[in-house]
Amino acid sequence: MSLSEFWFILITVLFIGFFVLEGFDFGVGVVSRLLGKNDQEIRVYMNTIGPFWDANEVWLIVAGGAMFAAFPHWYATMFSGFYIPLVFMLLALIMRGVSFEFRGKVDSDRWRRIWDWSLFIGSLLPPVLWGVVLANFMTGMPIDANKEMTGNFLQFLHPFALLGGVMFLFLTLTHGLQFITIRTHGELQERARSMARKLTPITSVLFLAFIIIGYFISDVFSYHGQTFMVIPILAWVALLFANLHNNQKLDVKAFMLTSITIILLTGSIFLGMFPRVMISSLSEAYSLTVYNASSGGYTLKVMTIFSLFLLPFVLGYQAWSYFIFRKRIKQDDELEY
Amino acid sequence: MDPLIIARLQFASTTIFHYFFVPVSIGLAFVIAIMQTLYVFKGQEIYKRMTKFWAVLFLINFAVGIVTGIFQEFQFGMNWSAYSRFVGDVFGPSLAIEGLLAFFMESTFIGIWVFGWNRLPKKIHLASIWLVSLGTIFSAFWILSANSFMQNPVGYEIADGRAQMNNFLAILTNPHLWAQFPHVLLTSLTTGAFLIAGISAWKIARKHDLEMFKKSFRISIVVGFLTAFAVLFTGHWQAQHLVQEQPMKMAAAEALWETSGDPAPFTVFAKINEKAKENDFEIQIPYLLSFLSYNQFNGSLEGINQLQDQYEAKYGPGNYIPPVKTLFWVFRIMTGAGGVMLLLGLYGMYASRKNTVTLEKHHKFMKLMPFAIALPFIANTAGWLLTELGRQPWVVFGLMKTEDAVSPSVSASEMLFSLISFTTIYAILGALTIYLFVRHIKPEQRKDPESPVSEEDPFNNKGGAEIVS
Numbered sequence: 001m002s003l004s005e006f007w008f009i010l011i012t013v014l015f016i017g018f019f020v021l022e023g024f025d026f027g028v029g030v031v032s033r034l035l036g037k038n039d040q041e042i043r044v045y046m047n048t049i050g051p052f053w054d055a056n057e058v059w060l061i062v063a064g065g066a067m068f069a070a071f072p073h074w075y076a077t078m079f080s081g082f083y084i085p086l087v088f089m090l091l092a093l094i095m096r097g098v099s100f101e102f103r104g105k106v107d108s109d110r111w112r113r114i115w116d117w118s119l120f121i122g123s124l125l126p127p128v129l130w131g132v133v134l135a136n137f138m139t140g141m142p143i144d145a146n147k148e149m150t151g152n153f154l155q156f157l158h159p160f161a162l163l164g165g166v167m168f169l170f171l172t173l174t175h176g177l178q179f180i181t182i183r184t185h186g187e188l189q190e191r192a193r194s195m196a197r198k199l200t201p202i203t204s205v206l207f208l209a210f211i212i213i214g215y216f217i218s219d220v221f222s223y224h225g226q227t228f229m230v231i232p233i234l235a236w237v238a239l240l241f242a243n244l245h246n247n248q249k250l251d252v253k254a255f256m257l258t259s260i261t262i263i264l265l266t267g268s269i270f271l272g273m274f275p276r277v278m279i280s281s282l283s284e285a286y287s288l289t290v291y292n293a294s295s296g297g298y299t300l301k302v303m304t305i306f307s308l309f310l311l312p313f314v315l316g317y318q319a320w321s322y323f324i325f326r327k328r329i330k331q332d333d334e335l336e337y
Numbered sequence: 338m339d340p341l342i343i344a345r346l347q348f349a350s351t352t353i354f355h356y357f358f359v360p361v362s363i364g365l366a367f368v369i370a371i372m373q374t375l376y377v378f379k380g381q382e383i384y385k386r387m388t389k390f391w392a393v394l395f396l397i398n399f400a401v402g403i404v405t406g407i408f409q410e411f412q413f414g415m416n417w418s419a420y421s422r423f424v425g426d427v428f429g430p431s432l433a434i435e436g437l438l439a440f441f442m443e444s445t446f447i448g449i450w451v452f453g454w455n456r457l458p459k460k461i462h463l464a465s466i467w468l469v470s471l472g473t474i475f476s477a478f479w480i481l482s483a484n485s486f487m488q489n490p491v492g493y494e495i496a497d498g499r500a501q502m503n504n505f506l507a508i509l510t511n512p513h514l515w516a517q518f519p520h521v522l523l524t525s526l527t528t529g530a531f532l533i534a535g536i537s538a539w540k541i542a543r544k545h546d547l548e549m550f551k552k553s554f555r556i557s558i559v560v561g562f563l564t565a566f567a568v569l570f571t572g573h574w575q576a577q578h579l580v581q582e583q584p585m586k587m588a589a590a591e592a593l594w595e596t597s598g599d600p601a602p603f604t605v606f607a608k609i610n611e612k613a614k615e616n617d618f619e620i621q622i623p624y625l626l627s628f629l630s631y632n633q634f635n636g637s638l639e640g641i642n643q644l645q646d647q648y649e650a651k652y653g654p655g656n657y658i659p660p661v662k663t664l665f666w667v668f669r670i671m672t673g674a675g676g677v678m679l680l681l682g683l684y685g686m687y688a689s690r691k692n693t694v695t696l697e698k699h700h701k702f703m704k705l706m707p708f709a710i711a712l713p714f715i716a717n718t719a720g721w722l723l724t725e726l727g728r729q730p731w732v733v734f735g736l737m738k739t740e741d742a743v744s745p746s747v748s749a750s751e752m753l754f755s756l757i758s759f760t761t762i763y764a765i766l767g768a769l770t771i772y773l774f775v776r777h778i779k780p781e782q783r784k785d786p787e788s789p790v791s792e793e794d795p796f797n798n799k800g801g802a803e804i805v806s
Contacts, residue, residue, distance in 0.1 A: 051448035054403065058440045064410050065433035072425020072499075079414025079421075080744040086415060087755045094404040094762060098769075101400035105773050147422075148746040295426040296501040303430055307437060314441045321449050324456060 003300035004290045007070035008277065010307065012270040014063035019130070020175075020262050021056035024255075025049050027176015029096060029123025030169075033116050035180075035191050039109070042116060044329055046100065048183035051325050053100065055318060057093065069303055073147050073293035074277045081141060081149030081278075082133060085156060089129045096122025124169065131168025134269055135161040135210075138218035140279035143286050147293075160217050167206040174203045174239070175262065178246065178255040185328050193246060196254075200243040207236050207261075220272025228272065235264035341743045343752040344416040347759065349725075353718055354763045355409055358402030360717055363477060363522070364529015365395040366470040368560055370463075372553075377463045387549050391533060397773050399447065401766050408759065416752065420732055420742035427493050427502045428483050435479035443472035474522060481518050482508055487733050488724070489513035489582050500736060516578040517724075520571040523564045524720070527678060528713035530561030534685060536778055538706030541696060551696050555689045562682030568675060573629065580630045580638065583734065585648070586727030588641045589661045590668040591626065592616055599637040601626035609662045614642055652735065659729045667719040667726075674716035681709050 028049045036042030049056075067075040079086060095118040103115035139160060142150045177196035181189050211232040215221045221229045242257035273279060277293055280286035294300065369391050376384030410432060413421050421428075449457070450465040457465070485508075486492075492507030493500045502508070537554035541547060579587045587593075592607045594615050603625030608618040624634045641658055648657040685706070688699040696703070732739040 051452040054448055055441065055444040057407075058436060058444045061407060061410060061440055062433065062436035064414075065429065065436040067429075068410075068413065068421065068425050069429030069433040072422050072429060075414045075425060075429070076418035076421040076744075079411060080416075080418035080747050083415055083747050083751050083755070086411060087758060090408050090411060091758055091762060093407055094766070097404035098400050098766065101397055102769065102773065105397070106776065146745070148418075150746065153751075295429070296496070296503075298505075299426045299430055299502045302502070302505045303433060306430075306434055310434075310437050314437065317445055318441070321445050324449060325452060 003297060003304060004070070004294035005275075006304065007066070007294070007300060008270075008274060008290045011063060011066050011070065012267065014059055014066060015270070016263050016266045018056070018059035018063055019266050020259050021052070021059055023127070023172045023262055024176045024179035025053045025056050026123045026127045027172040027174070028180060029119050029176075030173060031176055031180070031192070031195065033120045035188070035195060039112060041188060042112075043104070044184065044188060045180060046103075046119070047329055048180055050100070051321060054097075055321070057097070066303075066307075070295055070300060071277060071288075071290070071293045072295060073288055077143060077147050077149055077278055077288060077293075081143070082136075082156070084153040085129045085132060089126050092122045092125035092129075094122075095119075096126075127169045127172040128165040131165035132156055132161045134168065134266075135164030135214075137273060137279070138164075138214055138220045138269060140218070140281035140287075142282050143278060143280035143288065144282060145286055147286070147288060160213055163206070163210055163213065167203070167210045170199065170203040170206055171239075171258075171262065171265075174200050174242070175255075175258040178242065178251065178258050181246070181251040182255055183328055185330050189251075189328075193249070193251075196246050197243070200239065200246065204236065204239050204243070207239055207265075211236060211265075218272075220269055223272050224274075228268065231264050231268040231271070235261045235268065238264065338749050338753065340747060340749045340752050341740055343749060343756055344743050345739070347416060347752065347756045348412065350756075350760055351405065351408055351412065351763065352725075353721065354767065355402065355405040356717060356721060357714060357767075358398050358405065359477070360525035360528035360713065361398045361532060362395070362402045363470075363473040363525035364527070364532065365391060365398065366466065366473050366529075367526055368529050368533055368557055369395055370466045370470045371556060371560070373463050373466055375556075377459050383549055383552065387553055390549070391553070393777050394532075394536075394774055396447075396451065397770060397777075401770050403444075405763065405766070415755070416744055416747065417732075417742050418744040418746070420737065422499065423737055423742070424486070424500050424733060427486055427490075427500050427508065430502070430505075431479045431483035431486075431508070435476055435483075439472045439476035439479060443469050443476065446472065477522055477525065478518055481521060482511065482514050484724075485511045485514035485517060487731075488517075488728055490733055490736055495736075500733070512578060513582060516571075516575040520568065520575050523568045523571055524713065524717060526564040527561055527568060528717060530557040530564060531678065531713050532710055533557035534561050535707045535710035538703040539778070542700065542703040544697075547697070551689075554685075554696060555692070558682060558685035558689060561678070562686050565675065565679045565682045569679060572672070572675065577630060577632070583727065584639050585641065585644045585657065585659065586664070586723075587630075588639060588644060589659050589664040589727060590723060591638070592619075592661055592665040593626075593638060593640050594642055595640040596643050597626065597637045597640065599627070600624045600635045601630070601638050603629065607665060609665060611661055614658075655730070657730060659727050664723055664727055667722045671716045671719035671723060674712045674719070678709065678712050678716070681706065681712075 028045060032042050032045035036045050064075070064079075067078070099115040099119040099122060103112055103119070106112075133156075136156050139158070142155070144150055174196060177192045177199065180192035181196070184192065211221065211229075214232070215229060221232060238257045238260040242254045242261065245251075245254035245257060275289045275291065276287045277290060278288040280288075295303075369388055372384055372391065373388045375381075376388055413428075446465040446468040450462065450469060453462050453465065489511060490500070491511050492502055492504035494503050495501070508514075534554055534557040537550040537557065540550040541554060576587065591604055592609050593601075593604070600623065602621035602623045604616075604619050604621050606618075606620040607616040610617050626638060627634055627636045630636060630638060641661065645657050649655065684699075684702060688702055689696050728734055730738050730740070732742040
């Protein structure tokens with residue numbers, strides 16, 4: 001395995017980490033407003049991700065940094081190519097990020113309502129946009145001989161991409177609801193569970209539609225052979241089992257299964273692209289690959305040493321933070337208002 | 338409209354705005370960590386109360402700093418894709434390592450710190466704020482290593498039309514980095530310290546919670562004075578370094594059109610005529626520029642016109658002169674503000690000389706200090722304008738011009754949309770930050786500092802006094 005291949009795997013892992021971790025964050029951000037009936041309940045739902053969301057978002061920042069360093073062309077083509085979707089995503093992340101901090105600072109219903117909305121929209125837009133981006137990864141984009149993406153914003157919004165957006169939103173909602181079931185108690189937990197029970201079947205249908213249409217419309221599920229279609233199907237099966245476990249109140253298992261769904265889905269898309277990192281719809285020859293988009297060998301070597309040294313620490317203290325805050329959040333005795 | 342102009346405007350505005358928050362985060366994290374250390378080792382509740390009071394400001398500031406920072410990383414790819422392709426090999430690793438080493442650490446331990454007050458042993462909880470502080474400092478280091486490459490490219494070779502790294506150690510030992518990093522780090526600490534000192538002075542002048550704010554003032558003024566004093570030296574050191582490495586930047590900051598005589602005089606005031614490439618009028622102090630540049634009372638400096646000729650000979654025809662008038666004045670604004678801070682710090686030390694008992698007697702000074710909060714922000718912004726505008730027309734000095742760095746595939750209207758959206762949302766965030774700061778500081782919010790509020794939820798609705806347990 002060459003170092004550029006290794007870095008492709010690492011970036012895939014970073015995106016998987018981002019989608020799994022910030023995935024439930026986004027879901028919680030959206031449903032907290034729908035499930036919480038009063039200010040205090042919304043706060044409980046928000047606090048399930050309180051200590052984590054910030055670090056979860058850093059997975060995206062590091063994925064972006066790693067792309068910049070290991071595959072400058074991938075970074076440049078993707079970020080300038082998806083310009084408008086990225087503007088919306090960043091605006092959403094900004095609104096969302098400050099709403100956690102601002103919401104409780106002024107004792108006024110109007111003020112809190114503004115930040116509840118800001119959290120809601122800020123958590124809803126990014127998964128939709130990432131779904132759109134992933135779908136475009138699969139179908140390819142008009143990339144020319146200069147590695148530049150041509151065309152305009154509307155070209156991203158073809159029906160398959162919109163399906164991808166809605167599917168990914170529902171996936172994060174299901175995932176977020178499962179996270180809430182392992183972080184709360186009683187009535188609040190029950191509400192999340194029952195919403196998950198209703199939502200997950202819809203998610204499953206969207207998911208199935210996405211991978212079946214994806215199989216015909218794109219080559220990523222079959223690029224390395226038809227049998228690779230097994231991976232997204234397994235992702236779908238995991239989702240079905242998540243629903244089953246949710247019904248049986250096996251919350252941790254259900255959450256693990258929705259995580260597996262996201263891991264397998266993201267993994268299968270990235271694997272199916274390999275060795276391409278951006279597929280050109282104009283000509284196979286214009287596609288960016290791990291070989292023609294990567295940095296020099298020296299840079300990759302330096303980065304490899306750094307990341308292999310640092311990642312164990314990062315994973316260690318992040319795991320530790322989840323361990324510290326493993327206790328469920330109760331409604332009455334811990335939150336004083 | 339030209340996409341280049343919009344991209345530059347966007348980079349300038351978002352970076353300047355982001356950099357209002359960065360030094361405050363670095364500075365406050367450090368001072369708060371000191372306060373909490375005093376609490377843990379002295380065991381006095383007042384230090385805990387103090388830590389939590391300033392933490393509210395820190396967390397608001399930190400949140401805005403983070404969300405505006407995400408765009409900083411993304412805009413290289415979005416607006417400056419040609420630049421990203423050209424230098425990703427050398428510039429990218431610093432950003433990646435910054436994320437891996439610093440951001441993960443900051444963001445994880447800030448969560449642990451905020452939510453961990455009653456869940457962790459005291460010393461482990463204390464360690465988490467120190468790790469946050471360390472994370473902010475690491476972050477500054479790696480960003481500056483990337484910036485230093487733009488100012489003084491080292492450790493690379495040009496291959497396949499791109500800059501490719503061939504010596505990582507050279508990037509880490511870039512002389513520009515080591516001239517810049519201490520300066521930026523110390524000015525950040527000064528910024529945080531002056532913010533605390535200014536607000537404390539305002540509270541002292543109004544006799545609010547004197548015990549706590551006098552102690553806060555004393556801690557912050559000590560940090561503020563010591564760092565402002567050290568900034569003087571690091572700034573001097575950096576300027577000397579620039580004379581060697583980026584003579585054009587220094588010559589422009591001095592409005593020195595023609596090579597100076599020996600010894601070189603320092604120009605205090607100049608009426609600059611950029612068209613005629615000369616000064617219509619100037620006031621000078623003899624010997625001073627030689628001393629500032631070389632630590633001795635002789636030696637001459639090259640002038641802008643001579644440097645322009647040299648650069649044309651070396652890089653081909655073109656205009657290599659940065660905006661002289663702007664640089665001349667931002668340099669004086671930066672050093673002027675720094676000088677005033679040093680004097681205020683000195684007086685503050687004098688005012689609090691006998692522990693904190695003497696503080697209240699200095700009414701006028703206490704009323705002056707809140708205004709001094711603006712000084713570090715002015716100096717920081719001026720400093721960055723000097724650094725970044727002084728590098729023009731280069732984006733990477735000697736290697737790539739700014740005009741060649743912009744994304745070729747992004748249209749002017751897309752960029753304009755982005756510029757308008759981000760400046761609007763940033764303006765709102767700026768106003769909200771100030772509003773929330775003032776709200777937290779205002780006395781009616783803190784009538785009873787001992788009032789029992791939530792232990793568990795740092796985001797409750799007690800008007801900002803929340804994480805007091």
